[in-house]
Amino acid sequence: MATPTTPVLATGQQLLSLAAKHIAEPYKLGILVPKDNANWQGPWDCAEFASWLHFQVARKLYGCDRDGGNPASADAYTGFWDRDAKTRGHIVSVDQAARTAGACVLRLPATGAIGHIVISDGNGGTVEAHSHVDGVIRSTLTARRWDYGILVPFISYSGGSPVTVPPPNSTIYRLTAPPMSGDAVRTIQSRLKTLGFDPGVIDGEFGPHTSSAVVAFQLSKDLVPDGEVGPMTAAALGVDLE
DSSP states (O other), X not given: OOOOOOOOOEEHHHHHHHHHTTTTOOBOTTOOOOTTOTTOOXXXXXXXXXXXXXXXXXXXXXXXXXXXXXXXXOOBOHHHHHHHHHHHSEEEOHHHHXXXXXXXXXXXXXXXXXXXXXXXXXXXXXXXXXXXXXXXEEEESTTSOOOEEEEOTTEEOOBOSOOOOOOOSSOOBOOOSSOOBSHHHHHHHHHHHHTTOOOSSOSSBOOHHHHHHHHHHHHHTTOOOSSOBOHHHHHHHTOOOO
């Protein structure tokens, strides 16, 4: 009688190696990528890239609207990655994900905006579908705002040496509860209005109207439309962050 064998899991290193083969391919926000098309070479957006990689190495959908649906039409989104991480995944610290090749690192989407998700290279770096300007790139987790790391249950990971991810050098202005407020927010609002992006009442409070105006501005500049004013968006606006 044959002895049952334990299924061999796909590995985080396989994810990372496949991701690296697609560096320099184009980005298009909202693109729907057929997860079962092994020959796809872009365009990508961040969530579609991450979900396609996982399907290609493990033949399972994750981070999609219908993880049990047709891989050719399953729609990936950072919000679905958040849902799956909380229901069928393992949430870890950003530092743990940073030292784990193939782990994902997530920035949650705000209302009316998108989040961002990247593949960790295990040394504090990333491979990610970044923006219209950059396409798929190698980058770093350092000095960027993240919410948490994700280990997908059907992937086998191996951790490397400890990595500490330094936080952003300045405040990242975004939707929070209670809302962020102060002179810097008022400056952001005033600059948005001057440039033709309506933030609502210029009251120094970073609310939904301000976030929507930031998203519209980011889209006009081919920046990641996450509704957050960090160094890149601040530089494009021409404002200094505190």
